Amino acid sequence: MAEALISVLLEQLASIIHQQVQQQVKLVVDVKKEVANLNDNFRAIKAVLKDAEERQVKEDSVKQWLDKLRDVSNEMEDVLDDWNTEILRLQIEKQEKGGNTLDTTKKKVCLCIPAAFFCSGQVSRVIFRRDIAINIKDLNERLATIAKMRQDFNFQYTKGGTEHIERQKTTSFVDQTFGRxxxxxxxxxxxxxxxxxxxxxxxxxxxxxxxxxxxxxxxxxxxxxxxxxxxxxxxxxxxxxxxxxxxxxxxxxxxxxxxxxxxxxxxxxxxxxxxxxxxxxxxxxxxxxxxxxxxxxxxxxxxxxxxxxxxxxxxxxxxxxxxxxxxxxxxxxxxxLKVLSDENCWSLFARIAFTNRNQDECKTLEPIGKEIVKKCKGLPLVAKTLGGLMLCKKTKKEWQDVLSSEIWELHTMEQQVFQPLLLSYYDLTPMIKRCLLYCVTFPKDHVIKKKVLIELWMSQGFIGSVENKEKTMIDIGESYFDDLVMRSFFQNFKEDKFGNIKQCQMHDIVHDFLQYLTENECLIVEFKGGEERIELPNKLGHLTIMFAPEGRFPLSFDHCQRLRTITTFNCKITSLSRELILQSKCVRTLNLSRNDIEEVPDEVGVLVHLRYLDLSENERLQKLPDSLCNLVNLQTLRVDWCQELEKLPEAMGKLISLQHLYAKGCRRLKKLPDKKLPEAMGKLTSLQHLHAQGVSGLRLPKSIARLKSLRTLDLESVVIEGSGDEEGLRLSDLRDLDELQGELEIKLVGELKESAASDAEKAKLVNKKHLLHLRLWFYRGERDQSSIQEAVLNALQPNSNLESLEIEGYGGSTLYYPNWTSSLINLKSLTFSRCDVWKYVPLSVLGYLGSLETLRFEGMEQVKKVGFEYSLDHQVILFPNLKQLQFFEMREWEEWDHDENDATSSSPTCFMPRLSTLSITYCKKLKTLPDFLPRKTPLLQNLIIRLCDILSQSCKDRQGPEWSKISHIPNITIGWKTVQKDGVWIEQED
The missing domain is CATH 3.40.50.300 (P-loop containing nucleotide triphosphate hydrolases)
Known part of the structure; x- marks a missing residue:
């Protein structure tokens, strides 16, 4: 872990030197020499850190040396962070005075003093900066002593630093049923x-x-x-x-x-x-x-x-x-449950380790691999971990090095399973090691959300600088996460609706292992009732509190000068004291979610190092103090489901480092007179992700359009003022937000004006190549606006990279589908919902979407026919990759419309050849199933018919007129009806 921290500090020091040369400014008195010395000392130490971190497990003296190094490095990071904070404050002051906005995208630390500063008469700041210089000199002296001590241990030197392991494209999502x-x-x-x-x-x-x-x-x-x-x-x-x-x-x-x-x-x-x-x-x-x-x-x-x-x-x-x-x-x-046999362990190991290797490689490595598998001692978790490790090893020598590692000779480990985990841990890059160790701040069995985890890593400075301008820190964090997934440090994955991992868990053994490695730095405190006096270690870095009872914050931090994380789980804390905040000045991460906090003290503004603040689900919290806007380093602010929160501070524009803002479910925000976020949000030049689902009626200020770095607009209600409201965000204001990515929902509220189509065209959705998921919601007013809605829909052409599209409430009657539909060559999911004007659904028009896997029609209450016009005079495959076809709540739907001759003859048309699931729910008037099922859908595995009274009767008891069409399908679910119970209509199996 020290290796990664020193890498960060060296990066910061390099930035200082760069600023000195680039801007030709003077450093604080006597600091130039200290910076050079620091650089030399850190580089000398870094060269031996890989050997030192491996030897600390069995040599207590080495562990003590590393502890001293971590202490000095952590203090140095705080000093440099203090200076960086002052630079950010100067930028804000210049903004407020009407000066040009300074570039906030430079390297993290700049120890230079702008010349104009000395003319400002701010003597207190000069004193503060001189204190920084004194602290740097003192820390450098301590570091020099530590660097000299390294010679006493005869460490092995690492040339060129730690090699970054090339990440594989595949991960270890494998069947774990071997031997069971x-x-x-x-x-x-x-x-x-x-x-x-x-x-x-x-x-x-x-x-x-x-x-x-x-x-x-x-x-x-x-x-x-x-x-x-x-x-x-x-x-x-x-x-x-x-x-x-x-x-x-x-x-x-x-x-x-x-x-x-x-x-x-x-x-x-x-x-x-x-x-x-x-x-x-x-x-x-x-x-x-x-x-x-x-x-x-x-x-x-x-x-x-x-x-x-x-x-x-x-x-x-x-x-x-x-x-x-x-x-x-x-x-x-x-x-x-007994241990696995060597044969089953080998099968599990080889399934992972030999991914993407040719037969010759496998044959060469197999004898070594079978010797490594003997170290598994029959434990599936160990076989998976070792498989993930060897997946990254390319040569026979690398495999032999693992087999010959001294780690296997350790007998003092708390559990033998720690040995292979140590091998995988040491094989990680320094940055990813820090990220993994931080996961011990979660309780056992905790469901870890990937987005939250990456933001926590960012808050602790665990994600290095981004050299590729196309990538963000979130992108780098995701690559770290994928690396840990590949090596089996995580398990029990759950995916979002687009197939991306959204959450996971850690095995208990992995959690125990991380606790073993961080016993002096991370602590989980569990309150078990009654009066409990708990003494915290002086050098504690990360504190997790569980089951704290109702009342004031239960601990004091007066002895913990370097506490970086305070996080609570299953607690009922109601208040925070002024003293508590003042004792936490070095905190980077403060998670007080799911408590009963009513008020945040004004003193929170002194937590200048704070990067991550989570106040989610404090349902009594009504306001945030204005002093919150002094947190110029804050990257993530979460106030999700603070249901009494009435507004966000007006001076939010000062939070120039803020990248992620979450305000989901803050229902009282909509009760404000203008229902609008602060106009100052347009100054949040670092903001990338804005989430406010569940805040019905929320309006975006026009200033949002200036945030060209914005990547996510995840809002529940009014995303766009379709009426062309001059005060709110208009469609045309999206024109410059080309970095938008992931998912975007556009809700057109109010009756559309004639200018709406022009605004929609100016939005330039076609230029937003990172946007993968789009939802368009049309307001159904009293007036007929079908022609305007058709024009608007055609003007909202997305980029061809789009993967999912949902259109709800669309009222166009002459045009069923937008004229750009055929350009969506990467579209995988398509949904039409509540398009009430439609009486007919022509399916075959969509049949040429070659990537389409899921097609859904929902709430189309006027539709009477669904058409399959697939009779053609030449060979063609319609819906070549469609796997799921779903119909839901189409109450007037009566029949399928198709060419009867084609249904009975030998047609050259291939129709839905990969369809695996057909679902029909709550279509009470539908009488028949389509005739193409027996002949043209050979892979159909699942048929679901629910709340379809007439159709269910036609297939009842495995007979009836429709049964012959579906008798070949392996999994059929027919039934379910609505019944009244205790005054409530519920679904019940027929």
């Missing part, structure tokens, strides 16, 4: 077996085994088995971990049952009563993953309300402890 086929069948058999009515339900099935052996994976395989899903309509997964919290488990069960926990007090009895009632008479499968607690009273208390479920309900419990399985009273049903 028998265990899976055993578990599924237990789940599907009929329960003895005389035995108390639910039946508990414990899975016991050591960490990393695959208990959770086995449970997931059974949980997602099709037969199991068919047998248990209610399935609930709860990560338990330690401590065993019955209240949180009960909450998770209620939420999984689509219950609302907000109406319940935090009384345990109330939650148990709710669980008891929610599962009454229902057969359920509950997984309690990673249970440690052996307190029978707690288990019995939780089990009692679960006994109200139907006979046949089952509970899977995964645990490392035999005592837990016995305590739960299920010795006969326990599955003791």
């Amino acid at each position: 086929v028998d265990e899976k069948e055993l578990l599924v058999g237990k789940l599907l077996s009929e329960s003895n009515p005389e035995v108390q339900s639910p039946l508990v099935i414990p899975i016991v085994g050591m960490g990393g052996i695959g208990k959770t994976t086995l449970s997931q395989l059974a949980y997602n088995d099709e037969k199991v899903k068919a047998n248990f309509k209610i399935r609930i997964w709860v990560c338990v971990s330690d401590p065993f919290d019955e209240l949180n488990i009960a909450k998770a069960i209620i939420v999984a049952l689509d219950g609302n926990v907000n109406s319940l007090s935090n009384d345990l009895e109330a939650f148990f009563q709710c669980v008891h009632k929610s599962i009454e008479g229902k057969k359920f499968l509950l997984v309690l993953d990673d249970v440690w607690n052996q307190d029978y009273k707690k288990w019995e208390q939780l089990k009692l309300p679960l006994q109200n479920g139907a006979v046949g309900s089952k509970i899977i419990v995964t645990t490392r402890k035999e005592e837990v399985a016995r305590m739960m009273g299920a010795p006969d049903n326990t599955i003791n």
